[in-house]
Structure formats: structure tokens, C-alpha cells
Amino acid sequence: MEALLLQVLNGLDKGGAYALIALGLTLVFGTLGVVNFAHGALFMLGAFVAVSVEKVLTISSKVRDESITFFEAYKETPYLEIWWGDTGSAIIDWSVPISIIIAIPIMLAVGIAMERGLIKYFYKREHADQILVTFGLAIVIGEIIKANFGANAIPQAAPEIVAGSVDIGAAIGLDGVVYPWWRMIYLAFSLSIIGGVFAFLHMTTFGMVVRAGMHDRETVGLLGINIEKRFTIVFGLAAVVAGLAGVMYTPILPPDYNMGMDFLVLSFLVVVVGGMGSLGGAVAAGFLLGILQSFSSMTAVKEVIPGIDQVIIYLVAVAILLFRPRGLFGKD
Amino acid sequence: MKIIELSTSKRDLLILVVFSVIVLIAPLWGSLIGAGYPDLLQKFAIFGLFAVGYNILFGLTGYLSFGHAAFLGVGSYVAVWSFKLFTMNALPAIAFSIVFSGIFALAIGFLCLRRTGIYFSILTLAFAQMSYKLAYSVLTPITNGETGLFVLKDDPRVIDGALGIASAENPLASLFGITLNGYEGFYFCAVVLILGFWLSMKIFRSPFGMKLVAIKTNQTRMEYTGFNHRPYLLAAFVISGMYAGLAGALLAVVDPTAGAERMVWTASGEVVLMTILGGLGTMFGPLIGAATIKYMENIFSGINDTLLGTWFDFLPQALTDLLVTIVSPFVGSGWHLTLGLTFMMIMIFLPGGMVEGAQKIKAKFFNKNNTTEKLESEQLEKDGAA
Structure with a gap:
């Protein structure tokens, strides 16, 4: 029982990341009809916004180390600490949450630039062409990051107050269900972002127009609404969602330039399982596959079917594609 | 009508002869462009063959597969196992590789070809990633996991043993006594490439090839005429899978190792890049693309700042420094950036690749x-x- 609960929890935070990326992918596919292989790169870019923010906050100067008296020792101290003392160190400690605020405008700009600069010209081309050009773009973005940050993963720390774990089991009378705080926060964060996106699409006039455009782009255009402009903003929104997923994921998985490619493939499978163009399906499938993956990595399961933890997501996706190609929640 | 047919076949013969000559004198023109060493020439031939085979599927039928590296990997593993179990002779290894990768492609193609468009791409991607992950984890007894599969001195090699051929310290693949490394290895690959190219040309010219192009042009119309396209697509898929297996076997022939990293999905992406860069659906395009990418990989990644400095040395110092700063991110370890940018440019402005250019x-x-x-x-x- 404890083990099962723990696996569900383990699956949920990974599922949250899958769901957020898949949500953006589906949004872009549903509105613009574009298959975006560079979406994983946006997730990775978000993670590197967090890395850059931390780097900027910890710009340091050499300061005499007073604790060592018998020779002249120097230590690197961030300017923020020199100027503001404890407040400064607190700001550095909270660099990942701070990155969220900075990542929103950056990712929005990146997304809009990408749509206006490249994707726009590929609406009328075949899906294969879209896949290939965005695959090229993903390589380029990855290489730019590699050139600036190196090829090694760069670990990021969560704020100290939530660095530990929480004993969830104690609250509901079970033993040994200990779960890191940050993963709980990630789950809550991804749920609120998903809620935000759905609220935006269903409760605002803008969202209404976008949904109408998803159904029948031509009619909406004939009504005198500039649907293309709104779809551009939707692309920006998808980039922000992917970027935020990346920012918050950094304390869980140290980002490297290749993480986008890994997550891209899995998120595509999530989209397929949920049903191409179905937003709710993408979210549900994201969590579902996350949980399935963590269940299949339990020792008891691995003993029965060796290697299942490596391939479970692919297997599910293949089965769905072959037997229910419109996906679990897709409409025909 | 008869005269035209005759002239086409004569022209094809001419193309094949010219092509063979160009391939066989590759060490000569290779040395002119700084590629005159066997390792690189072998790669030209092997990846050229891979791309030629891939082109039969993607170029002719328009089905974008993101999983062909899996067949290449299977070909490599099978070849190395043939070296380990039977003989260091390259021919059985190649034969086994083609057969096994063909069977593998038949199974995967049968399932994947039930879907079209992006769903087909994702299915092939999923199968290839599954093979890659399994090769790394549970199939370790067969694939030797992360270490990769090697040929050892104490491997059984029953046929070699029966013929009384002694096992060397570091066994190399051979062809009836000729050790296939260096230029011998290149010429072996070159001959296989010429055969492969000849076969691909035959397919292009055959009614079978015409049907594949017809499927690409308008699948629905083909269906309306009562034409069952499935067997033809599957045949194209299996043939291109066998080409990939053959390329994998050749990789193992020139260097008797095999590793799972050959199967990762970005490796499949590389063969797509080669085919598109050269010219999708053309006979020579994939070869040109493969040679270009492998050439860039070797030459560009060898350029460093010092070398750049000597190139721009004739300019004033400040200008030299500026040029070096501008160019250096695109060469050396950053050559993938150049590759990605080139590829994007091709996709945007020249979808037909270098041949169209x-x-x-x-x-x-x-x-x-x-x-x-x-x-x-x-x-x-x-x-x-x-």
C-alpha cells in the first residue's frame, strides 16, 4: 500500500512535466496545425533561463576571508550578499522561483519570434516538412545552449526551506511515505498552470475566439477577426507553458542541452495517447503515462517482465496508435 | 518507342560506369579536398549506402521514418555476432545482417504501415526508441549494454576453427585472407556501394518504383483504382531496412564493434538530414548528402581557433580576432550548429536539396x-x- 502510494506520487511529478509539454504541443497542433519538434527545445530553454538567472544572481567578487587569519585568503562572495547581507543570500536561495517571473516574458518573446520568423512559412507545407524544419531548429537551439553553457548537466537547488522531504504517510496513517517537498510543489504548480490555461481558454473572450478558431478557422476569419494574430499569441503561450515546466523541473533533473530531445519524444507519445488536438486528453495522458512509468519501475513488476520500465510508454503509445488511432480522448 | 528504351538503358549503364569510376578513384579526389584517408572514405561509402536505401522509402513513397537507425544497429550486432560465432569472413556477416534486419523491418513495417503521415513517423520513432532502450538494458547478454559488443580472441568462431585459421590478438574482418581495414576496407565498402546503387537505380526505373512514386503522389487515387498499396509500401520499407542493416554490417566490417548508440532516434534523424540535404527522391542526392555531412563532421570539427587565426592572418590583427570570434562557434565542437542551420536553410529555401540547387x-x-x-x-x- 505504501509502496503503491509512493509510486503514484513519483509518477505524478513526472506526469506533470509530460502534461505541461504535451499541452503546449496539442495547443499548437490544434490551432496552427503544426507539428512542432522544437517544443522540447522550449522546455530546455526554460530550464536554462533558470540556470542563467542563478548565474546572474551569483556574480561574485573576491573578498578577503576573515575567518582565516594566518595567511591572506580570499573567497568568492556574490555581490548580492555583499550589498544586502542576508536578504541577498535569500534572493540567491530563491533563484528558481524568481526565474519563473523572468522566464514568462522571455519565453513569450521566443515563442512569438519562432512563430513569426519560421513556423508561419510552414502552414501550407506537409507535416513531414514541418517536422524536419523544427527538428533542425531543435538542433540549432540545443547547440547554441551547448556553446554557451557546455555539455554537462548543471544542477540547480530548490530554496532551502523546501529542499527536504515531507512525511505524507504520517498525515494519513501510513508508514514510510516520504516525498520531497519540491516534487509536491511541482505537482501543485503544474496543476495550477494547467488550470490557468484551461481557464484562459474557457473564461475569456480571447480564449473563446481561439477555441472557435480551432473548430473552424475560416468562418472565424470571415467574421472579421484576425485569427492569425491570436494563434501567434497561442504559440507564445505554449512556449511559456513549456518554459515554466522547464524552470520548475531544474531542481528535479539537472538540465543539459539534450534534455529537450528526450522529453520531446515522450511528450509526443503523450499527445498521441491522449489524442491529437485534445487538450484534456494530453493532460490526462501525461499523468497516466507518468504513473504507469513509475509503476513499471517497481522491482516486483520488473521481475515479472524484465525491461518493462524502459519501454512501457512506447508500448502504450504503439498499442494506442494501432488499435485506437484517435487516442484515448480524441474525437474523430 | 524501342529506340528511347534502348537509349535510357544505355544512359543508365553510362551513369553506373561513371559512378563506379568516381567511387573507385575516391582516394584521388578525396586527397584533393583533404578527405584522402580510408576512415573517412569508408564512412562516405557506408552512410551513402544507408541514405540510398532510406531514399527508397522516404524519397519514393514519402513515408517519413524516424526509426531506420534501429535497423542499422541490428545489422551491426548481427555482423559482430557472426564474427564471434562463425568466422571473421565479411561475406557471411553481411548476409546474416541483411536477413535479420530484413525480418526485423518486416515485423516493424507491417505494424507501422497501418498508419500514415505523422502517425507513421511517431510509430517508427517509438519502435526504434524501444529497440535502443532494450539494447541498453535487458538485452545486455546479446548487446553487451553500454560497453558495446566486441570481437575477442577467445570467441568460438567455429568455421574459422574448422578451417584451421588462427585467431589473432585483435581480430579484424577479412575477405578470404585479405584483412579489411584501411584502403582494403574502403574498397570492399565501395564495391558494396556500387552494387547497392545499381539496385536502387533498377528500383527507380522499374514498374515497382513507379508504383511507389504513384503512392506518394496520390494515395487516394491509387486506392480508387482498386490498387492495393500495402504490399508495395511494405516491400519498400523492408528493402530500405535491409540497406540499413547492410550499412550497419559494413560499419562492423571496417571496425568490429557494435553499440546501442547507433540506434538512438537522433541517429535516425541524421540519415533524414543526409537524404534531404542531398536531394530527396533523386538517385544521387542521398549520396551527395551523406558525403557532405560526413565530410563536414570530419573537417569542420577539426578546425580550431588557432587554425582559424592562421587562415585570417593576412588581415589586420583586430579584424582577425573579430573574424575568429564570429566563425569559431560554427566550427570545432560546434559543427552541429552549422549542420542544423544548413538543414533549416535547405528546408526553407530549397526543399529539393543540393540536387535541386x-x-x-x-x-x-x-x-x-x-x-x-x-x-x-x-x-x-x-x-x-x-
């Missing part, structure tokens, strides 16, 4: 003739109408 340039030079011909023919039509 060459045709456009050619058309520009001979434009004048074409327009006069057109005018003349229009004039003739008018006269006829009158």
Missing part, C-alpha cells in the same frame, strides 16, 4: 536557350492551329 543554377545558365525553344514551340503550335 544544381538544377536551378543549370537552368539559370541555359535559361536563354529554354525560352527561345519555348517560343519556337509556341509558334509551331500556333501554326498548327492555324
Whole structure:
């Protein structure tokens, strides 16, 4: 029982990341009809916004180390600490949450630039062409990051107050269900972002127009609404969602330039399982596959079917594609 | 009609002869462009073959597979196992590889070809990633996991043992006593490449190839005429899978190892890049693309700042430094950036690849003739109408 609960929890935070990326992918596919292989790169870019923010906050100067008296020792101290003392160190400690605020405008700009600069010209081309050009773009973005940050993963720390774990089991009378705080926060964060996106699409006039455009782009255009402009903003929104997923994921998985490619493939499978163009399906499938993956990595399961933890997501996706190609929640 | 057919087959023969000569004298022209060493030439031939085979699927039928590296990996593993169990002779290894990768491609193709478009791409991607992950984890007894599969001195090699061929310290693949490394290895790959190219040319010219192109052009219309396209697509898939297996076997022939990293999905992406860069659906395009990418990989990644500095040395110091700073992110370890950018440019401006580019340039030079011909023919039509 404890083990099962723990696996569900383990699956949920990974599922949250899958769901957020898949949500953006589906949004872009549903509105613009574009298959975006560079979406994983946006997730990775978000993670590197967090890395850059931390780097900027910890710009340091050499300061005499007073604790060592018998020779002249120097230590690197961030300017923020020199100027503001404890407040400064607190700001550095909270660099990942701070990155969220900075990542929103950056990712929005990146997304809009990408749509206006490249994707726009590929609406009328075949899906294969879209896949290939965005695959090229993903390589380029990855290489730019590699050139600036190196090829090694760069670990990021969560704020100290939530660095530990929480004993969830104690609250509901079970033993040994200990779960890191940050993963709980990630789950809550991804749920609120998903809620935000759905609220935006269903409760605002803008969202209404976008949904109408998803159904029948031509009619909406004939009504005198500039649907293309709104779809551009939707692309920006998808980039922000992917970027935020990346920012918050950094304390869980140290980002490297290749993480986008890994997550891209899995998120595509999530989209397929949920049903191409179905937003709710993408979210549900994201969590579902996350949980399935963590269940299949339990020792008891691995003993029965060796290697299942490596391939479970692919297997599910293949089965769905072959037997229910419109996906679990897709409409025909 | 008969005369035209004859001239086509004669032209094809000419193309094949010219192609063979170009491939066989590769060490000569290779040394002119700084590629005159066997390792690189082997790669030209092997990846050229891989791309030629891939082109039969993607170029002719338009089905974008993101999983062909899996067949390449299977080919490598099978070849190395043939080296380990039977003999260091390259021919059985190649034969086994083609058979096994063909069976593998038949199974995967049968399932994947139930879907079209992006769903087909994702299915092939999923199968290839599954093979890659399994090769790394549970299949370790067969694939030797992360270490990769090697040929050892104490491997059984029953056929070699029966023939009384002694096992060397670091066994290398051979062809009836000729050790296949260095230039011998290259010439072996070159001969296989020429055979593979000849077969691909035959397929291009055959009714089978025409049917594949017809499927690409309008699958629905083919269905309306009561034509069952599935067997043809599956045949194209299996043939291209066998080409990939053969390329994998050749990789193992020139260097008897195999590793799972050959199967990762970005490796499949590389063969797509090669095919598109050269010219999708053309006979020579994939070869040109493969050679270009492997050339860039070797030459560009070898350039460093010091070398760049000597190139721009004739300029004033400040300008030299500026140029080095601008160029250096694109060379050395950053050559993938150049690759990605080139590929994007090709996709945006020149979807037909380098072959289309060459045709456009050619058309520009001979434009004048074409327009006069057109005018003349229009004039003739008018006269006829009158």
C-alpha cells in the first residue's frame, strides 16, 4: 500500500512535466496545425533561463576571508550578499522561483519570434516538412545552449526551506511515505498552470475566439477577426507553458542541452495517447503515462517482465496508435 | 518507342560506369579536398549506402521514418555476432545482417504501415526508441549494454576453427585472407556501394518504383483504382531496412564493434538530414548528402581557433580576432550548429536539396536557350492551329 502510494506520487511529478509539454504541443497542433519538434527545445530553454538567472544572481567578487587569519585568503562572495547581507543570500536561495517571473516574458518573446520568423512559412507545407524544419531548429537551439553553457548537466537547488522531504504517510496513517517537498510543489504548480490555461481558454473572450478558431478557422476569419494574430499569441503561450515546466523541473533533473530531445519524444507519445488536438486528453495522458512509468519501475513488476520500465510508454503509445488511432480522448 | 528504351538503358549503364569510376578513384579526389584517408572514405561509402536505401522509402513513397537507425544497429550486432560465432569472413556477416534486419523491418513495417503521415513517423520513432532502450538494458547478454559488443580472441568462431585459421590478438574482418581495414576496407565498402546503387537505380526505373512514386503522389487515387498499396509500401520499407542493416554490417566490417548508440532516434534523424540535404527522391542526392555531412563532421570539427587565426592572418590583427570570434562557434565542437542551420536553410529555401540547387543554377545558365525553344514551340503550335 505504501509502496503503491509512493509510486503514484513519483509518477505524478513526472506526469506533470509530460502534461505541461504535451499541452503546449496539442495547443499548437490544434490551432496552427503544426507539428512542432522544437517544443522540447522550449522546455530546455526554460530550464536554462533558470540556470542563467542563478548565474546572474551569483556574480561574485573576491573578498578577503576573515575567518582565516594566518595567511591572506580570499573567497568568492556574490555581490548580492555583499550589498544586502542576508536578504541577498535569500534572493540567491530563491533563484528558481524568481526565474519563473523572468522566464514568462522571455519565453513569450521566443515563442512569438519562432512563430513569426519560421513556423508561419510552414502552414501550407506537409507535416513531414514541418517536422524536419523544427527538428533542425531543435538542433540549432540545443547547440547554441551547448556553446554557451557546455555539455554537462548543471544542477540547480530548490530554496532551502523546501529542499527536504515531507512525511505524507504520517498525515494519513501510513508508514514510510516520504516525498520531497519540491516534487509536491511541482505537482501543485503544474496543476495550477494547467488550470490557468484551461481557464484562459474557457473564461475569456480571447480564449473563446481561439477555441472557435480551432473548430473552424475560416468562418472565424470571415467574421472579421484576425485569427492569425491570436494563434501567434497561442504559440507564445505554449512556449511559456513549456518554459515554466522547464524552470520548475531544474531542481528535479539537472538540465543539459539534450534534455529537450528526450522529453520531446515522450511528450509526443503523450499527445498521441491522449489524442491529437485534445487538450484534456494530453493532460490526462501525461499523468497516466507518468504513473504507469513509475509503476513499471517497481522491482516486483520488473521481475515479472524484465525491461518493462524502459519501454512501457512506447508500448502504450504503439498499442494506442494501432488499435485506437484517435487516442484515448480524441474525437474523430 | 524501342529506340528511347534502348537509349535510357544505355544512359543508365553510362551513369553506373561513371559512378563506379568516381567511387573507385575516391582516394584521388578525396586527397584533393583533404578527405584522402580510408576512415573517412569508408564512412562516405557506408552512410551513402544507408541514405540510398532510406531514399527508397522516404524519397519514393514519402513515408517519413524516424526509426531506420534501429535497423542499422541490428545489422551491426548481427555482423559482430557472426564474427564471434562463425568466422571473421565479411561475406557471411553481411548476409546474416541483411536477413535479420530484413525480418526485423518486416515485423516493424507491417505494424507501422497501418498508419500514415505523422502517425507513421511517431510509430517508427517509438519502435526504434524501444529497440535502443532494450539494447541498453535487458538485452545486455546479446548487446553487451553500454560497453558495446566486441570481437575477442577467445570467441568460438567455429568455421574459422574448422578451417584451421588462427585467431589473432585483435581480430579484424577479412575477405578470404585479405584483412579489411584501411584502403582494403574502403574498397570492399565501395564495391558494396556500387552494387547497392545499381539496385536502387533498377528500383527507380522499374514498374515497382513507379508504383511507389504513384503512392506518394496520390494515395487516394491509387486506392480508387482498386490498387492495393500495402504490399508495395511494405516491400519498400523492408528493402530500405535491409540497406540499413547492410550499412550497419559494413560499419562492423571496417571496425568490429557494435553499440546501442547507433540506434538512438537522433541517429535516425541524421540519415533524414543526409537524404534531404542531398536531394530527396533523386538517385544521387542521398549520396551527395551523406558525403557532405560526413565530410563536414570530419573537417569542420577539426578546425580550431588557432587554425582559424592562421587562415585570417593576412588581415589586420583586430579584424582577425573579430573574424575568429564570429566563425569559431560554427566550427570545432560546434559543427552541429552549422549542420542544423544548413538543414533549416535547405528546408526553407530549397526543399529539393543540393540536387535541386544544381538544377536551378543549370537552368539559370541555359535559361536563354529554354525560352527561345519555348517560343519556337509556341509558334509551331500556333501554326498548327492555324
